[in-house]
Amino acid sequence: MKLKPDLVVEHVAGQYPVFVSARWLDGIALATAERTKRLVFVTDNNVDRLYGETFQATLEQHSVEAIKLTVPPGEASKSLRVVNELYEQLLARGIDRQTTMVALGGGVVGDIAGFVAATWMRGIDLIQIPTTLLAQVDSSIGGKSGVNIPGAKNIVGAFWQPVSVFIDTSMLETLSEEEFTSGLAEVVKYGVILDAKLFKLLETQFESINQRDPAVMADIVRRCCQLKADVVRQDERETTGARAVLNFGHTAGHALESVFGYGTWRHGHAVAAGMMIAARMALQLGRVKADFVERLSKLLRSLRIPQQFPENRHDELLAIMNHDKKARNGKPRFVLPTKIGHVELVDEIDSNLILSAMRQSSESHE
Amino acid sequence: MKLKPDLVVEHVAGQYPVFVSARWLDGIALATAERTKRLVFVTDNNVDRLYGETFQATLEQHSVEAIKLTVPPGEASKSLRVVNELYEQLLARGIDRQTTMVALGGGVVGDIAGFVAATWMRGIDLIQIPTTLLAQVDSSIGGKSGVNIPGAKNIVGAFWQPVSVFIDTSMLETLSEEEFTSGLAEVVKYGVILDAKLFKLLETQFESINQRDPAVMADIVRRCCQLKADVVRQDERETTGARAVLNFGHTAGHALESVFGYGTWRHGHAVAAGMMIAARMALQLGRVKADFVERLSKLLRSLRIPQQFPENRHDELLAIMNHDKKARNGKPRFVLPTKIGHVELVDEIDSNLILSAMRQSSESHE
Numbered sequence: 001m002k003l004k005p006d007l008v009v010e011h012v013a014g015q016y017p018v019f020v021s022a023r024w025l026d027g028i029a030l031a032t033a034e035r036t037k038r039l040v041f042v043t044d045n046n047v048d049r050l051y052g053e054t055f056q057a058t059l060e061q062h063s064v065e066a067i068k069l070t071v072p073p074g075e076a077s078k079s080l081r082v083v084n085e086l087y088e089q090l091l092a093r094g095i096d097r098q099t100t101m102v103a104l105g106g107g108v109v110g111d112i113a114g115f116v117a118a119t120w121m122r123g124i125d126l127i128q129i130p131t132t133l134l135a136q137v138d139s140s141i142g143g144k145s146g147v148n149i150p151g152a153k154n155i156v157g158a159f160w161q162p163v164s165v166f167i168d169t170s171m172l173e174t175l176s177e178e179e180f181t182s183g184l185a186e187v188v189k190y191g192v193i194l195d196a197k198l199f200k201l202l203e204t205q206f207e208s209i210n211q212r213d214p215a216v217m218a219d220i221v222r223r224c225c226q227l228k229a230d231v232v233r234q235d236e237r238e239t240t241g242a243r244a245v246l247n248f249g250h251t252a253g254h255a256l257e258s259v260f261g262y263g264t265w266r267h268g269h270a271v272a273a274g275m276m277i278a279a280r281m282a283l284q285l286g287r288v289k290a291d292f293v294e295r296l297s298k299l300l301r302s303l304r305i306p307q308q309f310p311e312n313r314h315d316e317l318l319a320i321m322n323h324d325k326k327a328r329n330g331k332p333r334f335v336l337p338t339k340i341g342h343v344e345l346v347d348e349i350d351s352n353l354i355l356s357a358m359r360q361s362s363e364s365h366e
Numbered sequence: 367m368k369l370k371p372d373l374v375v376e377h378v379a380g381q382y383p384v385f386v387s388a389r390w391l392d393g394i395a396l397a398t399a400e401r402t403k404r405l406v407f408v409t410d411n412n413v414d415r416l417y418g419e420t421f422q423a424t425l426e427q428h429s430v431e432a433i434k435l436t437v438p439p440g441e442a443s444k445s446l447r448v449v450n451e452l453y454e455q456l457l458a459r460g461i462d463r464q465t466t467m468v469a470l471g472g473g474v475v476g477d478i479a480g481f482v483a484a485t486w487m488r489g490i491d492l493i494q495i496p497t498t499l500l501a502q503v504d505s506s507i508g509g510k511s512g513v514n515i516p517g518a519k520n521i522v523g524a525f526w527q528p529v530s531v532f533i534d535t536s537m538l539e540t541l542s543e544e545e546f547t548s549g550l551a552e553v554v555k556y557g558v559i560l561d562a563k564l565f566k567l568l569e570t571q572f573e574s575i576n577q578r579d580p581a582v583m584a585d586i587v588r589r590c591c592q593l594k595a596d597v598v599r600q601d602e603r604e605t606t607g608a609r610a611v612l613n614f615g616h617t618a619g620h621a622l623e624s625v626f627g628y629g630t631w632r633h634g635h636a637v638a639a640g641m642m643i644a645a646r647m648a649l650q651l652g653r654v655k656a657d658f659v660e661r662l663s664k665l666l667r668s669l670r671i672p673q674q675f676p677e678n679r680h681d682e683l684l685a686i687m688n689h690d691k692k693a694r695n696g697k698p699r700f701v702l703p704t705k706i707g708h709v710e711l712v713d714e715i716d717s718n719l720i721l722s723a724m725r726q727s728s729e730s731h732e
Contacts, residue, residue: 122523157488
C-alpha cells in the first residue's frame with residue numbers, strides 16, 4: 001500500500017505527510033505497520049474504548065508489537081506527574097529510539113504524547129492520530145506540545161514535528177455535541193482569517209456538517225490542515241508574527257476560559273464568543289460593516305456553536321486581557337478582521353472599546 | 367565590542383559562535399549584556415562561590431537584570447524534581463521567551479539548564495559558559511541535554527543548540543586534580559580518534575598542561591571544540607553514525623562507571639581505562655602495533671590521568687557491555703583505533719578478546 005498524502009507540511013528540518021479520509025482506521029493501522037515493527041501508543045480511556053482495541057488488534061495482525069499506555073481523559077492529565085509516569089513505563093518496556101510513539105486521541109493526548117516523544121532519549125518518532133475535530137484541524141499540525149504546571153497552562157513544552165498525521169473524519173461521529181461544535185468554532189475561524197471560500201462552504205453546507213457527514217468533513221478538515229500548514233511554514237516557532245493570525249478570537253477567548261473555568265467551558269466556545277467580540281470591535285473601528293458581524297453570528301448559529309457568555313464580569317475579563325502575554329504597554333493586542341478571509345494584528349487597543357464590544361456580545365443574546 | 371568567534375558550529379536550523387580565551391569573565395558578561403537585557407543564569411553552589419557573584423555584578427553594571435538560580439552540585443541534581451523546581455522559579459520570576467538562559471557551570475549544570483531552556487515555553491535562548499574542562503571540550507558543544515530518572519541516565523532530554531558558547535580557560539585553575547585530569551582524558555581521546563597533531567601537541571606540551579597554562583589550554587580547547595563541531599555537523603542527532611567515533615573508550619568506560627559507581631569514579635578516568643582496554647583489543651586484532659599502546663599509556667601517565675581500574679569484576683563488566691544500548695546480537699560494538707588519529711567502529715566483538723584486554727589493563731598496573 002502506498003498512500004498519496006492529502007498534503008505535506010514543510011518545516012525547517014524536513015516535512016511530513018497528512019492523510020485525511022473517512023472510515024479507514026484499519027488503513028491507518030496498516031500504514032503505521034509499514035513504518036515500524038514496534039510502537040507505543042498513548043491514548044485516554046474514552047478513546048481507548050472506542051478505537052484503541054481495533055487499532056491494537058489490526059496492528060498485531062500485521063505483526064507489529066503495539067504497547068498501549070493510557071492516561072485519564074481531560075486537561076488534568078497534562079501534568080509533569082503524568083509525564084513522569086509515562087517515562088517510567090517507557091523505561092520498563094525498554095522503549096528506545098527505534099520505537100515510534102503514536103498519539104491516538106484529542107488535544108490533551110497529542111500534547112502529552114508529543115512532549116514525551118520530544119524528550120524521550122532526546123526525541124523519538126511521533127505519529128499523530130487526532131480523534132477530535134479541534135485536534136484534527138488545529139493541534140495535530142504544527143508540532144506544538146505542552147504540559148501545565150500549577151499556575152500556567154502549556155508553559156512547559158517543545159516543538160516536535162510528527163513523522164505522519166493520520167486523520168479519520170468518521171471518528172467525529174462519536175464526539176459529544178459540545179466537543180464537536182467546539183472544534184467547528186476553530187473551523188469558522190480559519191474561514192474568517194484566511195479563506196472566504198471555506199466560509200462560504202460552511203454557510204452552504206451547514207446541514208451536512210451538523211450531521212457530521214464524514215466526506216464533507218474530510219473536505220473541510222483537509223482545507224483547514226492546509227491553511228494551518230501554510231501559516232506554520234511561515235512561522236514555525238512563533239518568531240515572525242505570521243502565526244499570530246491564528247489567535248483571532250483568542251485574546252478574549254483565553255480571558256473567558258480563565259474567568260469561567262477551563263473544562264467547564266469548551267475552548268472553541270470561548271473562541272466563538274471571542275470572535276464575536278473582536279468582530280464588534282472591528283465594526284466600531286470602521287474596519288468592517290454591520291453585515292460582517294451578522295454573517296459571522298448567523299454562521300455560528302447555523303452550526304449550533306454557542307456565542308454568548310455569562311455577564312457581569314467584564315472588568316475581570318478586561319484585567320486579564322491587559323495582562324495577556326502578548327499585551328504591549330499594558331494594553332492587549334487583538335487580531336481584528338477587515339473582511340471575510342482577512343485579519344490584521346492591532347496593538348494597544350483601548351479598554352472602552354473592549355468593554356463596549358463585550359456588553360454588546362452579552363446583551364445580544366439575552 | 368564586536369568579538370570574532372574562534373569557531374562557528376553549524377547545525378540544521380542555524381549556527382552559533384564559540385569564543386575561547388583566558389581571563390575574560392568580565393568580557394563574557396559584557397558580551398552577554400550586549401545580547402539581552404534580562405537573563406536567568408543557572409549555576410551550582412561551588413561555581414557560584416567562585417564566579418557567580420563577579421558574573422552577576424558585571425552584568426548589573428551593564429544594566430542587565432540577572433536572575434540567579436542555583437542547584438546543588440553533583441549528578442543528583444539531574445532529576446525531574448530539580449527541573450520542576452526550576453520551572454516553578456521561572457514562573458514566579460515571570461521568565462518569558464524574551465529572556466535568555468545562561469548555564470554557568472560544568473556538565474551537570476549544562477545538562478539541566480539546557481533541558482529547562484529547551485522545554486520552557488517550547489524553548490528559550492541558551493548561552494553555555496562551561497567551567498570544567500570536560501564541559502569546555504565536550505558537553506557545551508553539540509546541543510545535547512539530559513536528565514536522569516531512577517534506573518536510567520540521560521534518558522530524558524532534548525537536542526537544543528545554544529545561541530553562544532563562551533569559554534574561559536583560566537577557570538580551569540580552580541578545578542580539583544581529579545576533575546581536571548578527567549577532562550584531559552577526553553582531550554586525549556580527540557587526539558586518538560581524529561587528530562594526530564593534537565596528540566603530538568599533548569606529548570610535547572604536557573608540562574604546561576599540567577600547570578594548566580591558560581593560553582596553552584585555550585589552544586587545546588579551541589582545537590577540541592572544532593573537532594567536536596565537525597563531528598556534530600555530520601551527525602547532529604546521532605542518526606548517521608558519524609558521532610559514534612566520539613565513543614572511543616566509552617563502551618568499557620560506561621561499564622566501569624556503572625560497576626564502580628558514578629560519582630566515586632570520574633567519567634574521564636573511566637574513559638581513560640576504557641581507551642587502554644580498546645587499545646589492547648586493537649593490538650590483539652592486529653589493528654595497531656605495540657608502540658601504539660605504549661604511546662597512549664605514556665601520554666596518560668605524563669598527564670597524570672589514572673588508567674588502571676579495580677580488578678576481579680571482569681565478568682560483571684562484560685555482562686554490562688553485552689547489554690549496552692549499542693550492542694548487536696548480544697555482542698558489544700567497540701570503537702577501535704588503527705593509528706593515532708583514526709578509529710573504526712567494530713561490531714560483534716568476542717567476549718574472550720574483551721576479557722583478555724581487561725586482564726592486561728588491570729595487571730599492567732598492579
